[in-house]
Amino acid sequence: MTCLFCDKIFKKEDIIYENETVVALYDQYPVSKGHVLIVPKRHIQTYFDASFTEKTDVDQAIMTLKTMLDATYHPDGYNIGINNGIASGQSIMHLHVHLIPRYVGDTLNPKGGVRGVIPGKQSY
Numbered sequence: 001m002t003c004l005f006c007d008k009i010f011k012k013e014d015i016i017y018e019n020e021t022v023v024a025l026y027d028q029y030p031v032s033k034g035h036v037l038i039v040p041k042r043h044i045q046t047y048f049d050a051s052f053t054e055k056t057d058v059d060q061a062i063m064t065l066k067t068m069l070d071a072t073y074h075p076d077g078y079n080i081g082i083n084n085g086i087a088s089g090q091s092i093m094h095l096h097v098h099l100i101p102r103y104v105g106d107t108l109n110p111k112g113g114v115r116g117v118i119p120g121k122q123s124y
């Protein structure tokens with residue numbers, strides 16, 4: 001079976017951060033400047049398949065990358081998101097955590113944030 005992320009994990013030029021169990025790379029189709037994906041080295045499908053160590057390493061990656069992104073892009077906020085399963089919108093069946101820098105004015109009304117995964121349910 002071919003997996004986009006299993007292939008990318010071994011392309012060192014794409015990797016912007018790495019620890020024991022996860023790597024990070026810029027999203028190929030960024031929704032904002034600095035949109036990063038954090039990807040476990042082990043092929044697992046969802047967050048619920050991750051080990052405690054992998055979850056801890058994801059968190060370490062998020063914190064380190066936030067510092068890097070703050071210094072480079074100076075965002076005003078962040079969304080952190082995971083699509084788990086086809087019904088949620090997952091399209092690459094290898095766990096990846098989106099770390100999405102947000103900027104004041106990047107959308108007309110950001111209120112509700114990740115609630116927008118179901119269009120029409122974001123505003124309340």
Ligand SMILES: [Zn+2]
Binds near residue numbers: 005007042093
């Ligand atoms: Zn994979």
